[in-house]
Amino acid sequence: MKTTTYAAGILEAYEYLLTNHQDFFIIGQGLWSPWYVGATMTDLDKKFGKDRVIDCPVSELATTGATVGASICGYRPMIVHPRVDFMLLAVDQIVTQAAKWRHMFGGNSTAPATFRAIINRGGEQGAQHSQSLHSWFAHIPGLKVVMPYTAKDARNLMISSVLSNDPVVFLDDRWLYEKEEEYTEIEIIDLNDVLPQKLREGDNITVVGVSYTSLLCEKACEYLENTQGIKSDFFDLRVLNPLKLEEIIKSVNKTGRLLVVDGDWSSCGIASEIIASIMEKVNLDSLKSSPKRITLPDAPAPTSKALEQLYYIKEEQIVETIIELVK
Amino acid sequence: MKQEVNELIDPLKFRDRIDIKGIEKSMLVDMLRKMVLIRKAEEKLSEHVESGKIKCPCHLGIGQEAIGVAVSLVMRKSDRAFGAHRSHSHFLALNENTYSLFAEVLGKYDGCSHGMGGSMHIVDNDNGFKGSVPIVGATIPIATGAALAAKMDKAGDISISYFGDGACEEGVLHESLNMASIMNLPVLYVCENNLFASHLHIDLRQPSNSTSRFARAHHINYSTVDGNDVVGMYKLLKSEIESMRSSNTPYYLEAYTYRWKGHVGHRDDIDVGVKRGAQLDAWKKRDPIKRLADSLIHEGILTESECQNLNNEIQNKINSDWEKAELASFPQNEFLITQVYS
Ligand SMILES: Cc1ncc(C[n+]2csc(CCOP(=O)(O)OP(=O)(O)O)c2C)c(N)n1
Numbered sequence: 001m002k003t004t005t006y007a008a009g010i011l012e013a014y015e016y017l018l019t020n021h022q023d024f025f026i027i028g029q030g031l032w033s034p035w036y037v038g039a040t041m042t043d044l045d046k047k048f049g050k051d052r053v054i055d056c057p058v059s060e061l062a063t064t065g066a067t068v069g070a071s072i073c074g075y076r077p078m079i080v081h082p083r084v085d086f087m088l089l090a091v092d093q094i095v096t097q098a099a100k101w102r103h104m105f106g107g108n109s110t111a112p113a114t115f116r117a118i119i120n121r122g123g124e125q126g127a128q129h130s131q132s133l134h135s136w137f138a139h140i141p142g143l144k145v146v147m148p149y150t151a152k153d154a155r156n157l158m159i160s161s162v163l164s165n166d167p168v169v170f171l172d173d174r175w176l177y178e179k180e181e182e183y184t185e186i187e188i189i190d191l192n193d194v195l196p197q198k199l200r201e202g203d204n205i206t207v208v209g210v211s212y213t214s215l216l217c218e219k220a221c222e223y224l225e226n227t228q229g230i231k232s233d234f235f236d237l238r239v240l241n242p243l244k245l246e247e248i249i250k251s252v253n254k255t256g257r258l259l260v261v262d263g264d265w266s267s268c269g270i271a272s273e274i275i276a277s278i279m280e281k282v283n284l285d286s287l288k289s290s291p292k293r294i295t296l297p298d299a300p301a302p303t304s305k306a307l308e309q310l311y312y313i314k315e316e317q318i319v320e321t322i323i324e325l326v327k
Numbered sequence: 328m329k330q331e332v333n334e335l336i337d338p339l340k341f342r343d344r345i346d347i348k349g350i351e352k353s354m355l356v357d358m359l360r361k362m363v364l365i366r367k368a369e370e371k372l373s374e375h376v377e378s379g380k381i382k383c384p385c386h387l388g389i390g391q392e393a394i395g396v397a398v399s400l401v402m403r404k405s406d407r408a409f410g411a412h413r414s415h416s417h418f419l420a421l422n423e424n425t426y427s428l429f430a431e432v433l434g435k436y437d438g439c440s441h442g443m444g445g446s447m448h449i450v451d452n453d454n455g456f457k458g459s460v461p462i463v464g465a466t467i468p469i470a471t472g473a474a475l476a477a478k479m480d481k482a483g484d485i486s487i488s489y490f491g492d493g494a495c496e497e498g499v500l501h502e503s504l505n506m507a508s509i510m511n512l513p514v515l516y517v518c519e520n521n522l523f524a525s526h527l528h529i530d531l532r533q534p535s536n537s538t539s540r541f542a543r544a545h546h547i548n549y550s551t552v553d554g555n556d557v558v559g560m561y562k563l564l565k566s567e568i569e570s571m572r573s574s575n576t577p578y579y580l581e582a583y584t585y586r587w588k589g590h591v592g593h594r595d596d597i598d599v600g601v602k603r604g605a606q607l608d609a610w611k612k613r614d615p616i617k618r619l620a621d622s623l624i625h626e627g628i629l630t631e632s633e634c635q636n637l638n639n640e641i642q643n644k645i646n647s648d649w650e651k652a653e654l655a656s657f658p659q660n661e662f663l664i665t666q667v668y669s
Pocket of ligand 1: 029060086412461491493523
C-alpha cells in the first residue's frame, strides 16, 4: 500500500497547481526558509522559480492586499501566513476587501485569492502564537473557510480552494502534518460541492469534528466501538463557511445525540453555530440528550507546560463525554 | 540604486578598543557588568534549549548586548520600555534579575510573568519594562501611546520602543512615526538592525540597509550608530534624552549589530542553510563586550584579574539562579482561568 502524509498532500497540491495553472503563484513569509512552513513547500522555489514562489518582507497587510489585487486582475494567487496569528495584521484586506468585493460590485469584479494560514500551537509558545480563530473567519459572508483533516483533503481541497471563484481562507494544522494514510490520486472537486464527510457509521451518537479535533474524535469513536460497542456517526466538517449541515441533521434525527468538538473557544464559536443550526431544524422529539460541545477553556494559551497540558482537548475528554451522553 | 553605502555594516571595521574618555569609572564597570551578565545568562539559556529543559521558543540576542545596556543607563524608573521577541537584554539591562527570567522561561510561578509568558512575553513594571511580545511590530504603536501618556503626565518621562529591521517592514512603523512626529511624543525608537529577519538578509527585503530613512521621511531626528559600542551609544543618548524629556520630541536610533545565534534557539542556522558563515565569524571579532573590556584594561581602569573576577562572580550567580529556577514550582491550575479578567 502506497501511503502519504498531510504535509505531502499539501506539497502535491502545490506541484499540481504550479504545473497546471500558470496563473497560480504563491507569496508569503518563509517560503524560501528551511523551517517556516514545515515540509509543505520544500524546494518549490527551486523547481518553479522564485518569481512564482515568492518570499517577502515582514509585511502581512501589504502582501495580503497585493494577493487580493492580483486576484482581481486575473491571477489565482495564494498568500501563506506561517501562523494564523500573523494573518490578523491583514484582516482588513481579507474581511473588508476580498470578502465583499464580488457582492458590492454586483458580481462585476471578484477577488478569488486564497489565504492560507497554518495553525501552529503548543510547545509553550503562548498566547500570541497559538490561536486558531477559524470561527472568526467563518462569520464573514463572502469568505469561504476550509479546514482539511485528511491528507487527501489537504491536497484536494487546497486545489479546490485555489480554483474556487471566491476568496477562501484555507487553514491547515501543523499537528496533522505527519498523519499518514493510504495514497489516492488527485481529484478535482468544485468547492461548492464539498460537504461534511462521514468517516464512521453508527446509531448511538452523532459526533462532529473539524481539522485536528477530527483526529481526536475518530480515535475516541474507534476506541468506544471496540471497547464498549458504542457506535458513532462521525463527521469531519471540512468547510466551515458556507455551512452545509443537512447530512448531519439527518444523522442527529437518527441517533438523537450530538457532540461537537472544536479546538477554538466556545463563545460565538463554530461549535455553537453547528449546534444552534442543527437544533433549529432537527426533530426535537428525537433527542435523547442535550447536545454538547467540547472546546478550549475561555482563556488565551498559557506557556507553562503545567497549564498547557490542561488547556488542549484530549481524546479522553471526548470518550468520557460520549459515554455520559449515551448512557 | 539599491544599496546605501554604509561602513557600519562592515564587520572588518570597528573591531578595536572603543573611546571611553569622559565617562566615570563606575559607569564603565556597570556597563561591562551588565553586558557580561546578559551574555552569560543567554549562554545558559542556549545550553538548556539544547539540553531540552527549555521548551518555549527562545530568541537569543548574543552579540547585541550593548544596545539595551546603553539605553538602560539613560532610563529612569518612571520611563517605560517595550520589547519584542528578542528582549532578554532589554529586561536584564534594567533589573539584572536572571532568576526571574530563568523561572519564566521554565514556566514557573516565580517568573516575571508567573510562567504564563515564557521567553517571548516578559515584563518588569518596577523597573520600567512594560512588556515584550512576539508579534513583529506590535509594540511600536504601544510605545508611541506610552509616550502620549508620558506627555500628558508632564513629568518628563519618555518611552522606548525596541524593534528590529524586520519590524520596519510592517506598515504600523510608518503610522507610528508619523503620529509621534506630528503630535510631538517623547518616544525613543531603537532599531536593532542586525541585518536579518529570521532567514532573510535585509538586502532581500528592503531597497536600503538603512532604516533611518523612515525617520527622515517623518522629520524625526535620528542617528545611525555602531551598535556594538556601548559607550558611544550611551554618550549620544545622554545628550539626546535631555531634549526629549524637555521638549517631548521623538528620536530614532538605528544601531547596527549582529546576532550570533540563529533566529530561534541554540543553533546558528548555518546548519539549515542560511548563508552567513563568514560574516558571523567576522562579527564575532566585533564583540561589544571584548571591545569594552580591552579598553578598560588598556586605560588601566580594570586589571585582567579584576575582569576575570567579575566574570566569575557573574557566572556563579547565574549558575545558582538557574538551579533555583529549576526547583521552583509551576503555577497553580486555577491560574489558567483566573488571569483572564481582572
Ligand atoms: C506579525 C508577525 N509576522 C511574522 C512573525 C514571524 N517572525 C518572528 S521574528 C521575525 C523576524 C523579525 O526580524 P527583526 O524585526 O529584524 O528582529 P530580529 O529577529 O532580527 O531580532 C519574524 C518574521 C511574527 N512573529 N509576527
